[in-house]
Amino acid sequence: MQKAPKKLVFVINPISGGLDKNDTEVSIQGFCLHKGIDCTIYRTTGQADDMQILDLCAVEKPDAVVAVGGDGTVNLVGTMLINKHIPLGIIPQGSGNGLSKDLKIPQDFEQALTVLSQFKVAEIDTLRINQIPSLHLSDIGFNALIVKRFSEGDRRGPGAYAWNLMKEYVGYQPKEYEIKTDKDYFKGKAFMVTIANANMFGSNATINPDGEVDDGIFEICILTEFPKTAGINILYQMYQADINNSPYSNVFKCKYATILNLEKELIQIDGEPVDTVDKLEVKILSNSLKVIVP
Ligand SMILES: Nc1ncnc2c1ncn2[C@@H]1O[C@H](COP(=O)(O)OP(=O)(O)OP(=O)(O)O)[C@@H](O)[C@H]1O
Numbered sequence: 696m697q698k699a700p701k702k703l704v705f706v707i708n709p710i711s712g713g714l715d716k717n718d719t720e721v722s723i724q725g726f727c728l729h730k731g732i733d734c735t736i737y738r739t740t741g742q743a744d745d746m747q748i749l750d751l752c753a754v755e756k757p758d759a760v761v762a763v764g765g766d767g768t769v770n771l772v773g774t775m776l777i778n779k780h781i782p783l784g785i786i787p788q789g790s791g792n793g794l795s796k797d798l799k800i801p802q803d804f805e806q807a808l809t810v811l812s813q814f815k816v817a818e819i820d821t822l823r824i825n826q827i828p829s830l831h832l833s834d835i836g837f838n839a840l841i842v843k844r845f846s847e848g849d850r851r852g853p854g855a856y857a858w859n860l861m862k863e864y865v866g867y868q869p870k871e872y873e874i875k876t877d878k879d880y881f882k883g884k885a886f887m888v889t890i891a892n893a894n895m896f897g898s899n900a901t902i903n904p905d906g907e908v909d910d911g912i913f914e915i916c917i918l919t920e921f922p923k924t925a926g927i928n929i930l931y932q933m934y935q936a937d938i939n940n941s942p943y944s945n946v947f948k949c950k951y952a953t954i955l956n957l958e959k960e961l962i963q964i965d966g967e968p969v970d971t972v973d974k975l976e977v978k979i980l981s982n983s984l985k986v987i988v989p
């Protein structure tokens with residue numbers, strides 16, 4: 696256990712998970728008062744938040760910056776702390792909260808606050824996808840389409856994600872990719888190609904059962920073309936963390952990968968849609984992010 700934190704900046708996303716954050720803010724202030732922690736709160740606007748948070752950190756010099764939101768908020772805060780000495784804290788308050796689950800951070804608000812005050816810091820790997828940082832899971836293909844639909848919709852929360860998934864599944868056509876890693880090669884159609892630093896999506900579906908966030912490698916998980924009728928079984932295998940035993944699953948463990956997105960399919964990085972490109976270069980930055988963990 697390390698020294699207790701004296702000063703924390705909390706970055707609260709007011710819309711994440713469709714949850715009201717007024718009580719959250721009051722509870723955080725009460726917790727910090729009780730623990731003798733100097734606390735500064737920044738509420739995201741969705742516009743140029745990164746610059747404002749960086750300015751705030753330069754002034755406050757906090758012991759950690761805590762993302763209070765979902766994976767998008769964790770990515771916003773985490774990416775600005777890569778290769779810095781300030782750790783990322785996470786209070787899961789999103790629709791999925793994928794990275795926090797992979798880091799075993801409690802989903803319960805009070806318990807997550809306790810983890811912060813214990814201030815145990817670990818180092819995890821991060822990825823660079825065409826210079827864009829990724830902490831968790833990014834992909835090209837079906838899931839990126841669902842992430843796009845989710846981000847365009849008015850509803851948040853896990854139900855909205857599941858609704859989009861059901862609506863898009865039947866009509867989705869696999870796309871063509873060419874993938875080279877330091878050891879492996881694939882060319883063909885895939886339902887989705889996941890670039891994985893971790894294991895599971897925020898929905899609890901495990902796409903990469905063997906992934907470790909701190910092993911210095913990442914996985915390219917290719918879900919190849921499959922008959923529509925196999926979908927239920929594939930989903931079941933993901934929820935059983937058994938997808939690697941599917942005949943449609945190919946996993947490449949690597950330190951470097953080039954993905955040719957031959958049909959310019961949609962891309963999402965850590966739960967946020969990004970502009971599509973026809974070539975992705977992926978590399979790993981080992982132990983590049985400090986994170987507060989249980
Ligand atoms: N004040 C705000 N108003 C509107 N959008 C915002 C605001 N603050 C942040 N955002 C947007 O919120 C999104 C990030 O939400 P976040 O990922 O944290 O929650 P979520 O999508 O509900 O959960 P998860 O990613 O875990 O599924 C970003 O697209 C960001 O631009």
